[in-house]
Amino acid sequence: MTFLIYDGSFEGLLTAIYEVYALKLVDVRIITEKEESSQLFSTEMMITTNDDKANKVAKKITNILGSTGFRSLWKAMLSELPGTADIILSVVKYAISTGKNVIKDYGHPAVLALQETLKKLGREQHRMTAFVRFELAQDGVFYATIEPDFDVLPLISNHFRKRYADQKWLIFDLKRNYGIFYDLQRVITVEVHQTLPDNSPSLMRLDWDETEKEFQNLWKNYFKATNIVSRKNTKLHLQHVPRRYWKYLIEKQ
Amino acid sequence: MNWERLQEKLNILADAAKYDVSCSSSGSNRINDNKGLGDSTGMGICHTYTEDGRCVSLLKILLTNHCIFDCLYCVSRKSNDIKRAAFTVEEVVELTINFYRRNYIEGLFLSSGIFKNSDYTMERLVRVAKKLREEHKFNGYIHLKTIPGASDELMREAGLYADRLSVNLELPTKSGLKLLAPDKDHKDMLKPMGAIHQDIIKYKDEKKLIKSTPIFAPAGQSSQMIIGATQERDLDIIKTSTHLYSKFNLKRVYFSGYVPVLEHKNLPVLGTPVPIVRENRLYQTDWLMRFYEFDPYEIVNEVHPNLDLDIDPKLSWALRNRNYFPIDINRADYHMILRIPGVGVKSAKKIIAARKFGSLNVEKLKKLGIAMNRAQHFITCNGHLLATDIDSLRLKNLILNAGSSKFKANFSPQLSLF
Ligand code: SF4
Numbered sequence: 001m002t003f004l005i006y007d008g009s010f011e012g013l014l015t016a017i018y019e020v021y022a023l024k025l026v027d028v029r030i031i032t033e034k035e036e037s038s039q040l041f042s043t044e045m046m047i048t049t050n051d052d053k054a055n056k057v058a059k060k061i062t063n064i065l066g067s068t069g070f071r072s073l074w075k076a077m078l079s080e081l082p083g084t085a086d087i088i089l090s091v092v093k094y095a096i097s098t099g100k101n102v103i104k105d106y107g108h109p110a111v112l113a114l115q116e117t118l119k120k121l122g123r124e125q126h127r128m129t130a131f132v133r134f135e136l137a138q139d140g141v142f143y144a145t146i147e148p149d150f151d152v153l154p155l156i157s158n159h160f161r162k163r164y165a166d167q168k169w170l171i172f173d174l175k176r177n178y179g180i181f182y183d184l185q186r187v188i189t190v191e192v193h194q195t196l197p198d199n200s201p202s203l204m205r206l207d208w209d210e211t212e213k214e215f216q217n218l219w220k221n222y223f224k225a226t227n228i229v230s231r232k233n234t235k236l237h238l239q240h241v242p243r244r245y246w247k248y249l250i251e252k253q
Numbered sequence: 254m255n256w257e258r259l260q261e262k263l264n265i266l267a268d269a270a271k272y273d274v275s276c277s278s279s280g281s282n283r284i285n286d287n288k289g290l291g292d293s294t295g296m297g298i299c300h301t302y303t304e305d306g307r308c309v310s311l312l313k314i315l316l317t318n319h320c321i322f323d324c325l326y327c328v329s330r331k332s333n334d335i336k337r338a339a340f341t342v343e344e345v346v347e348l349t350i351n352f353y354r355r356n357y358i359e360g361l362f363l364s365s366g367i368f369k370n371s372d373y374t375m376e377r378l379v380r381v382a383k384k385l386r387e388e389h390k391f392n393g394y395i396h397l398k399t400i401p402g403a404s405d406e407l408m409r410e411a412g413l414y415a416d417r418l419s420v421n422l423e424l425p426t427k428s429g430l431k432l433l434a435p436d437k438d439h440k441d442m443l444k445p446m447g448a449i450h451q452d453i454i455k456y457k458d459e460k461k462l463i464k465s466t467p468i469f470a471p472a473g474q475s476s477q478m479i480i481g482a483t484q485e486r487d488l489d490i491i492k493t494s495t496h497l498y499s500k501f502n503l504k505r506v507y508f509s510g511y512v513p514v515l516e517h518k519n520l521p522v523l524g525t526p527v528p529i530v531r532e533n534r535l536y537q538t539d540w541l542m543r544f545y546e547f548d549p550y551e552i553v554n555e556v557h558p559n560l561d562l563d564i565d566p567k568l569s570w571a572l573r574n575r576n577y578f579p580i581d582i583n584r585a586d587y588h589m590i591l592r593i594p595g596v597g598v599k600s601a602k603k604i605i606a607a608r609k610f611g612s613l614n615v616e617k618l619k620k621l622g623i624a625m626n627r628a629q630h631f632i633t634c635n636g637h638l639l640a641t642d643i644d645s646l647r648l649k650n651l652i653l654n655a656g657s658s659k660f661k662a663n664f665s666p667q668l669s670l671f
Contacts, residue, residue, distance in 0.1 A: 100610075102610070105610040106607040106620070107610055107620075109620075126298070129298055130300050131301075132356050133355060134355045134356050142354060142355070162285055162292045163285065164291075164354070165285050165288050165289065165290070165292075166289055166290050167290070167354060211254075214254075215352070215355065218256075218259065218260060218348065221260055221264055222263055222267050223301065223303070225267035225268045226267050226268075226270075226303055226309065226313060227304050229305075230512055230526075231305035231306075231307075231510075231512075231529060232305050233304075233305050234304065235306075236302075236305075236306030237302055237304050237305070239306070250357075
């Protein structure tokens with residue numbers, strides 16, 4: 001068994017796939033440094049991300065799977081789930097060996113696994129477009145923090161840019177310590193360099209606009225008033241809004 | 254702003270509006286191309302769910318709960334002794350904009366009790382929508398529930414600002430309406446539906462020729478009926494909704510299980526449970542008609558006028574029509590695959606897509622997410638007959654006992670239905 005160790009980036013993965021073909025590796029897994037190769041007797045190989053090689057693989061894949069199929073592979077990587085790189089490798093191998101667009105071949109185990117990952121990712125992406133709650137600060141910017149299961153900021157950026165074209169906003173991923181900021185022109189990625197002692201970035205200590213609390217209260221009240229008590233169905237409620245998402249929701253606090 | 258007073262109004266006017274079950278915000282195509290606020294091109298998002306499990310997508314309020322009518326089933330009726338309130342146009346606009354900016358909602362669902370007269374009320378609803386669109390460049394979703402009896406001009410104006418218009422039919426039968434809403438006339442509801450339908454077509458046609466033609470109610474129109482307030486059969490309800498779909502091309506017909514609000518000889522007694530299961534069965538039927546290629550009268554008819562409460566209408570149909578089964582998973586067309594109990598629209602599409610790469614066996618079917626505990630009784634797969642050769646009654650019990658959880662707790666229109 002050969003373990004290819006890559007940097008976790010999508011280009012890194014494509015480079016690794018290039019090497020699988022260049023070196024004709026058969027029994028191979030692609031992992032990051034963080035993932036242990038628990039096997040005793042195995043070969044390890046460090047992969048240096050190489051744009052040229054990555055581009056070649058990207059082109060080949062796009063030829064077979066189309067740009068949507070290719071994007072699916074990129075998307076799957078945002079899940080950060082262990083084993084995703086191997087799933088992608090299997091799908092690519094299957095696609096290259098058959099020369100067909102197999103992205104919908106749900107009967108194939110790797111394709112199915114890929115689709116499951118995309119489904120999970122899609123669900124989280126959708127939830128974040130729904131559950132993000134902005135708060136207006138005195139500087140006129142609308143702020144929100146999230147801690148999504150997957151790295152979905154790249155997937156929701158467009159949605160928020162289109163929707164809130166006339167207001168400045170920032171959505172910050174506390175788990176991954178970066179955010180996206182819209183300055184009325186474009187969306188840029190922002191990072192917080194020093195992590196504060198209690199792990200909360202400084203934006204948590206903003207001065208809020210004086211109307212902010214009032215609108216939050218109005219919203220909480222609305223949420224209560226619109227409920228129909230005689231139809232109460234807690235099970236269904238929890239199915240739609242699992243408890244771990246309540247922390248985002250002003251109306252659930 | 255007087256926050257306390259606003260708070261109080263919101264409580265009263267959200268409480269009074271909540272019996273309108275529609276909260277859909279999809280189906281529009283309003284693009285944010287003026288660098289304004291909001292966008293209504295997507296699927297419509299549920300930003301939260303109430304404790305009864307219903308989607309909250311829109312700020313759903315009444316402009317006022319004052320009303321000159323006395324519909325028996327309605328909390329806002331004239332004779333009911335309740336607190337009354339009325340928003341100003343500005344207040345509704347402010348609430349909508351500020352909730353929207355915080356990503357609480359997809360837009361506004363505004364309706365109203367009838368204050369003074371129909372036109373007076375309708376005119377204010379239109380003003381809210383107009384102000385949102387023109388002064389605030391708001392591209393979020395606006396649903397206006399029209400006021401029965403309002404003039405054609407106001408209705409048309411409403412359509413120029415709203416994404417969706419609705420005219421509530423209120424009750425599925427004429428006799429029911431006479432009994433419970435003596436102020437209202439069936440014709441007053443059907444007439445505006447027809448007018449809106451005509452305008453939607455007219456504006457669409459014109460837009461094809463002249464690009465600058467404004468969009469008119471791009472998310473179409475919908476309606477709602479209260480069920481369980483009168484003695485109607487499910488067949489009556491489905492007949493009426495089928496009629497509305499085909500005659501006025503409605504986007505949705507909603508069913509609202511009657512919540513007892515008044516002791517009256519013409520109404521179910523107070524404390525009668527809300528018919529939530531029945532409501533869900535009606536929505537499932539609605540889905541079968543819209544997405545599963547079923548004809549309504551395959552599901553309910555004079556022989557079988559009411560839906561079963563213990564099983565879903567698709568399974569019920571399958572058990573009454575065993576002659577269509579077993580269905581060959583690898584050969585049958587999409588239309589028939591859709592009819593297999595345990596196979597939803599998504600799974601059916603997956604089956605069609607996946608079998609192009611080779612025939613499907615039981616293992617693969619399971620992986621595609623098909624509920625085999627039900628489906629197995631109705632299919633063949635690679636020549637294997639999985640179908641059970643027992644009569645329908647015994648089969649029904651077998652299925653009910655095998656996977657009972659699926660049938661019990663899930664009673665909401667927003668659930669995945671099969
Ligand atoms: S007209 Fe509308 S608000 Fe007035 S009583 Fe009838 S249903 Fe209620």
